[in-house]
Amino acid sequence: MATFKRSGKKDMPELGTSSDIVFMFLFFFMVTTQMRQDEVEVSVKLPEASEVAKLERKDLASYINVGPPTLNYQAKFGTDARIQLNDSFKTVDDIRDFIAAERDAMSEADRQFMTVSIKADQDVRMGIVTDIKQELRRCSALKIMYNARKTE
């Protein structure tokens, strides 16, 4: 009778390819990622719109958040809509300095493409948004975007 003869010890086969897949994932996330920005201190629920366009260059955008403060700040700042620039509550008058600082951080060639992205809660009143718009006009930051959620 013929018998199969095992030669040598039993070996685990080597898994060599999994690292490539992981690397691919890694690169995907590295390319698509955008670092989480500063902490949000106002709660923003964006309004809905169907005709939204994507922001092409995220790195050229500055963000103005408008909305009621989140729960842990409400004791201090109340529930009225506030403006958040970078990491703190600001008033309309601070927008000028904010825009100037954002401009300075950009390269000369990119400054004209700067977009100010207004992230406002859907329940804020237009008064505060109008004030922001007027201030932006005064600083001649004319390219703006009203952030909205896409719906069909």
Added chain:
Amino acid sequence: MSKRKTPGLNTQSTADIAFLLLCYFLMVSTMDQQSGLQRRLPPMPEKDQKVDDQKVNRRNIIIVKINSADRILAGSEPIDISQLKDKVKEFLTNPTDDPNLPEKEPKNIEGFRADYPVSKGVISLQNDRGTSYRAYIAVQNELVKAVNELRNEFGMQYFGKPFAKLTEEQQDIAKAAVPQNISEAEPKDVGKR
């Protein structure tokens, strides 16, 4: 003479390192898309510049007002938001050459036609300080939708494709033929009318 085989490099740990990096990027990444309605604000008038009201013919302008109770007034009549788009489309196309609707001006569009009639209509959007942002964006959205639909129709008529499928030059032509003239007026209180 026996052949010497170069020993394989030990690469098992790279997978672990890659995993760690992967986890890091998974944690810190935000996948939310930044999307919204893009607008260009009019520049602030110079201080010494005289405020000369630009002579825009009455028929070429439609005033859309939103009051503090989020009700909409288009032209002179109150209107529901669902009808706004069609109203604006009719205003921009003026299919019957109504003398109360905007006139058209033959314009030379490069690479297309020398005398395409382009509407001179301007949509002026006014709001109250008490208008909710949600209503404002909804109206802006309807206005943009009207323009986008007209561009789509233009694309279908002359190139047989919707706007999004046109080439870049064709899109420029469509944009020139159907301009998006939405003016966000100087703030003024519309009140509760």
